[in-house]
Amino acid sequence: MIVGDGAPETNEEVFRFYNWRDPLYRPVRVFTYLIGKEVANWDDIRWMACENQGYYVHLSDTAEVREMVLNYIPVMARPLVLGRHDHPVIWTQVYADLEDTKLSDHLWELKQCEEQKEDVLEYRRVQDAMLEPSQMRQRAYQRTKETWDQPVDSDVYQFMTTVSMPIYDRRENANITEEVLINEALWELQTRETRIANILGVAGTDVPITEIKKLLSPYMLGVNGYAFIVTNNGYVLFHPDFRPIFQGYILKPAYNSVDMIEVELLDDDRIARDFNPVLMTIRDSIINQSTGSKWMLVKNHFDEMKRVIRVKRQYYWTAIKNTPFTLVITYPEKYGVNRVEPPIEQDIHRTHISGGKTIRSFFDGKRWKIHPDWLYCKQTNKTFRTPETELLYFVDRMSEPGWHWPSSRSAMPPEHAAAIYSNNSSTGRYSSINEKERYYCDRQLMQSLVFDARVTKGFFDKSNYDEKSVSASSPIAVLMGLLPRHEFKQRFGINVVFLATQSGLTRWHEIHTNAAEQPGAGESFSQQHKRAIDEIWYKRAVDQYFVHQESFVYSVPFDAAESGSEIIVTASNAIFYNESSKSAPVAVVGFQFQYSAFYKLFHNITGNACSIDDKDCYILDNNGFIVMSTQKHETGRFFGEINGAIMKRLVEEKVYKRVIVYDYQAVCFELPKPNDNNASNMVLSPLFNLLRMSKWLLHSALWYIVQLLQLAPGVIANFDNSFLNLSLPETKQDPAEENINSKNGWLKYLTLHRTRLKACDMQRNLYTLYNEKDNVVYNMTAHACERPFVVLPIPNSNLVLLVIDQLCPRDVSLVLTVNPQTMNYPYETNESSCYKNVHEFHRVRPASCINRHINESSIKLCGKGSRIYLNLILLLIGLILNRLFNVGCIFNINN
Numbered sequence: 051m052i053v054g055d056g057a058p059e060t061n062e063e064v065f066r067f068y069n070w071r072d073p074l075y076r077p078v079r080v081f082t083y084l085i086g087k088e089v090a091n092w093d094d095i096r097w098m099a100c101e102n103q104g105y106y107v108h109l110s111d112t113a114e115v116r117e118m119v120l121n122y123i124p125v126m127a128r129p130l131v132l133g134r135h136d137h138p139v140i141w142t143q144v145y146a147d148l149e150d151t152k153l154s155d156h157l158w159e160l161k162q163c164e165e166q167k168e169d170v171l172e173y174r175r176v177q178d179a180m181l182e183p184s185q186m187r188q189r190a191y192q193r194t195k196e197t198w199d200q201p202v203d204s205d206v207y208q209f210m211t212t213v214s215m216p217i218y219d220r221r222e223n224a225n226i227t228e229e230v231l232i233n234e235a236l237w238e239l240q241t242r243e244t245r246i247a248n249i250l251g252v253a254g255t256d257v258p259i260t261e262i263k264k265l266l267s268p269y270m271l272g273v274n275g276y277a278f279i280v281t282n283n284g285y286v287l288f289h290p291d292f293r294p295i296f297q298g299y300i301l302k303p304a305y306n307s308v309d310m311i312e313v314e315l316l317d318d319d320r321i322a323r324d325f326n327p328v329l330m331t332i333r334d335s336i337i338n339q340s341t342g343s344k345w346m347l348v349k350n351h352f353d354e355m356k357r358v359i360r361v362k363r364q365y366y367w368t369a370i371k372n373t374p375f376t377l378v379i380t381y382p383e384k385y386g387v388n389r390v391e392p393p394i395e396q397d398i399h400r401t402h403i404s405g406g407k408t409i410r411s412f413f414d415g416k417r418w419k420i421h422p423d424w425l426y427c428k429q430t431n432k433t434f435r436t437p438e439t440e441l442l443y444f445v446d447r448m449s450e451p452g453w454h455w456p457s458s459r460s461a462m463p464p465e466h467a468a469a470i471y472s473n474n475s476s477t478g479r480y481s482s483i484n485e486k487e488r489y490y491c492d493r494q495l496m497q498s499l500v501f502d503a504r505v506t507k508g509f510f511d512k513s514n515y516d517e518k519s520v521s522a523s524s525p526i527a528v529l530m531g532l533l534p535r536h537e538f539k540q541r542f543g544i545n546v547v548f549l550a551t552q553s554g555l556t557r558w559h560e561i562h563t564n565a566a567e568q569p570g571a572g573e574s575f576s577q578q579h580k581r582a583i584d585e586i587w588y589k590r591a592v593d594q595y596f597v598h599q600e601s602f603v604y605s606v607p608f609d610a611a612e613s614g615s616e617i618i619v620t621a622s623n624a625i626f627y628n629e630s631s632k633s634a635p636v637a638v639v640g641f642q643f644q645y646s647a648f649y650k651l652f653h654n655i656t657g658n659a660c661s662i663d664d665k666d667c668y669i670l671d672n673n674g675f676i677v678m679s680t681q682k683h684e685t686g687r688f689f690g691e692i693n694g695a696i697m698k699r700l701v702e703e704k705v706y707k708r709v710i711v712y713d714y715q716a717v718c719f720e721l722p723k724p725n726d727n728n729a730s731n732m733v734l735s736p737l738f739n740l741l742r743m744s745k746w747l748l749h750s751a752l753w754y755i756v757q758l759l760q761l762a763p764g765v766i767a768n769f770d771n772s773f774l775n776l777s778l779p780e781t782k783q784d785p786a787e788e789n790i791n792s793k794n795g796w797l798k799y800l801t802l803h804r805t806r807l808k809a810c811d812m813q814r815n816l817y818t819l820y821n822e823k824d825n826v827v828y829n830m831t832a833h834a835c836e837r838p839f840v841v842l843p844i845p846n847s848n849l850v851l852l853v854i855d856q857l858c859p860r861d862v863s864l865v866l867t868v869n870p871q872t873m874n875y876p877y878e879t880n881e882s883s884c885y886k887n888v889h890e891f892h893r894v895r896p897a898s899c900i901n902r903h904i905n906e907s908s909i910k911l912c913g914k915g916s917r918i919y920l921n922l923i924l925l926l927i928g929l930i931l932n933r934l935f936n937v938g939c940i941f942n943i944n945n
Contacts, residue, residue: 051122053083057095069102075902080104081122082913087111099912106913121913124249129903131218131247138898139215141373144259144287144306146207146294154301158807161297165193169800181799197717198354198870200293200302207301209294211262211287214254221246226911245908259288264425266377269495269554272389273583273592273635274350274361275381280336282374282894284309291351296717296807303717303809309891310336310378312714317347317360322712322811322873323889332365336376337894339369345383351711351816353586356608356688356868357673358709358816359593374896384596388634390552390627391494392501398448409445412503419580421554426495430488444491445500455493498553502637506557509549543647545618546575550582551637575642591622591638594672594848597821599626601846606645606677610686617645617685619677645678645685652678664857672819672848674706674868689852690817690866696839696854697817697866703827705841705850706817713870718810721803812870819850835859 069078080102082095087110099106105125107118130136150156169189173180180186224246229237266277279287285306286292291313294305311333316326328346335342343366351358364386367378381387398409420426422437427444434440447453548558558575579585590603602621610617622640626633652669653660660667660680669678674689674697690697700706825843832840835858842851 076103084108127249128247132903142212204295206299209259210256217250219248277379315349341368419556427491502551502553543644546642554582587622588638591624595624611683666854668852674817694864694866695860711814713812716812719805811873
């Protein structure tokens with residue numbers, strides 16, 4: 051593309067040598083854009099476009115730029131149109147349903163405006179207390195913490211891909227009317243017939259990513275297994291670690307260009323962006339749409355990127371036909387290979403006939419949920435209030451005579467199905483179901499769900515267990531409620547007992563001291579934890595099974611100390627089914643109990659050992675987070691933030707291992723450049739002078755209003771730059787002593803700089819417990835201040851007990867954190883796009899690339915010049931507005 055205000059010559063020799071070797075084909079097309087209103091010579095620059103199979107455009111106004119620049123599209127499409135028969139199908143990468151790509155910048159600006167408003171209103175309420183250094187640091191930390199909120203799922207945007215194909219104009223010739231220059235001063239309209247090859251447009255449709263996910267039958271991948279799709283450019287169409295959202299509702303910059311090697315992190319201890327050659331080889335195989343498999347050691351982070359597990363995973367990939375996409379599935383080596391399926395004798399209809407019970411009886415009551423995102427059964431012409439209501443509708447239909455399973459095993463989107471067919475075993479053909487009977491059911495998933503519902507129906511029913519054969523201290527007694535209710539709840543503080551299965555079924559049971567106690571804990575649990583195998587406590591329990599089969603995973607919320615409400619502790623244990631040498635997870639059981647009861651139980655066990663001033667006791671989980679502390683406000687926090695020196699010793703003595711995780715989808719903030727304008731001249735018009743005069747009048751009016759209201763000029767001066775970076779004062783300085791006594795001195799501490807979002811990389815240092823059962827560290831005793839602590843594993847759990855001698859001095863300045871840290875690259879800025887520009891990744895061009903046709907040289911349409919008509923009315927208006935503007939400027943100067 052050549053953009054300019056003219057050309058001194060045609061440069062024919064250059065084009066002839068480099069671009070005209072084939073008389074009928076130009077490997078490089080030339081598009082020329084002539085800028086300016088009064089252009090005398092446009093022949094040379096137009097000749098360049100016409101002789102090189104391009105197009106010439108004359109831009110006389112900035113309003114024409116967007117439309118005229120797109121003239122290259124129909125020219126590039128000419129070989130396609132001339133071919134007539136090929137209609138290449140194109141799939142796009144993932145994108146959000148936004149009308150404007152700049153919406154993210156606008157939302158971020160509104161967010162900063164809202165924060166500025168909150169600060170000013172808060173100062174008016176609490177005055178100088180808000181300027182204390184501790185309060186300012188806390189406010190800055192809370193806002194920084196909000197920027198780390200990067201949810202995977204969001205209801206704000208609909209993510210999709212688009213499939214489209216071109217539509218051609220079948221005409222070979224057409225009449226065109228154009229102005230022809232007869233002589234130097236005379237133009238004449240002439241009509242002639244010419245060869246054409248026009249593209250009429252594009253036909254396409256949007257495909258929601260959620261619908262593609264349903265087609266993959268996620269339940270078949272099992273716990274901690276997942277699937278993702280990679281485009282021909284190496285970008286992910288969707289992935290469990292694809293995090294396009296920032297702060298819950300703002301799209302990240304470059305959110306739709308996340309490479310697969312940026313989300314699949316190998317456990318190889320390499321530095322940032324030094325990708326393993328094995329991973330790069332797999333990536334090349336995937337984008338080349340080959341079929342293959344590979345075992346790899348990877349680092350999987352989860353739970354807001356604060357926990358990590360190192361695991362060996364199997365990867366399989368294969369091409370999706372007629373698309374540029376490749377499907378990849380992966381699962382853990384230890385338990386992802388096998389899965390449990392119901393026996394044949396437990397078929398839904400056989401269960402109904404042999405047992406004499408309806409399937410509906412397995413789903414009695416309201417204390418159960420199914421996975422809200424899985425497709426069990428779907429009625430095409432009927433809507434339901436909840437997934438559970440829809441399931442019961444189909445459960446009743448399955449018990450009726452004449453029920454037929456749909457023939458298609460794949461999850462055909464029922465909203466768009468013309469008819470669903472059922473298999474007629476007698477004829478071997480497919481018969482169409484009545485229009486009112488359009489539905490789809492995943493038979494395998496429904497069989498598994500009904501089987502799980504039948505097996506777990508009596509899980510919380512005491513009558514199904516013999517009290518004489520069950521010890522009161524056994525796990526069954528604890529979970530089934532054989533102990534007296536009042537003793538059970540007072541001793542352990544348990545509120546809810548729950549169970550979740552591989553088919554997406556979740557059941558729970560509330561434990562009350564008496565009948566008068568109001569229910570509530572179970573409802574809260576069911577609203578927050580109804581995703582079965584996708585819940586964090588489910589995934590962690592399955593992984594913990596291979597550390598110790600009978601151990602429970604205990605956890606508390608990260609913000610437990612900040613919530614202000616009763617802290618709830620969650621414990622979960624995985625149940626595996628073993629057959630011969632094979633095993634597979636089938637369910638997870640667990641309970642939630644009160645932190646106060648947990649603390650009381652801990653105090654009763656340890657006695658006064660942790661109550662004296664010279665000792666401090668902590669219970670840490672397998673990722674270094676505090677589950678229990680003598681200081682309640684420390685609960686849920688990472689231990690390295692409380693005592694970095696001891697955490698460092700625990701890493702050195704191999705109690706914990708530090709695992710570095712790189713976040714290649716992070717968001718950073720930069721100040722806007724002082725002047726984003728360039729040196730190019732704008733095409734001015736009389737309306738521009740009118741706009742400048744309107745602005746002057748508005749500013750003058752506002753200034754007089756301010757003077758009448760007698761507002762302090764200092765306030766206006768400070769608000770001219772309404773957003774300044776939060777500049778925290780030094781700890782030794784007291785802002786109240788520095789400038790608070792002045793009238794508006796507080797403003798400079800509360801104003802914020804306006805920033806912009808940019809894509810960047812960050813690093814997190816996460817920690818995981820060594821799983822060695824006979825770790826010698828657990829047998830080591832404390833030795834004065836050389837080793838002022840003792841650490842012991844807590845049996846049948848993911849916890850360790852840490853006792854610290856508080857009398858020994860420690861380095862309070864040493865703080866270890868799991869929060870993200872900005873990466874420092876040898877580039878101008880920390881942007882992931884800079885790395886991608888320097889290190890170009892392998893891409894694969896679309897399969898269809900039609901860029902030449904033997905008959906294209908016969909098309910002579912390549913753009914034309916434009917005439918400039920003298921408009922006396924516009925000229926007169928321009929002179930008047932210019933005169934008024936000059937008078938206004940003189941008036942402003944005099945004032």
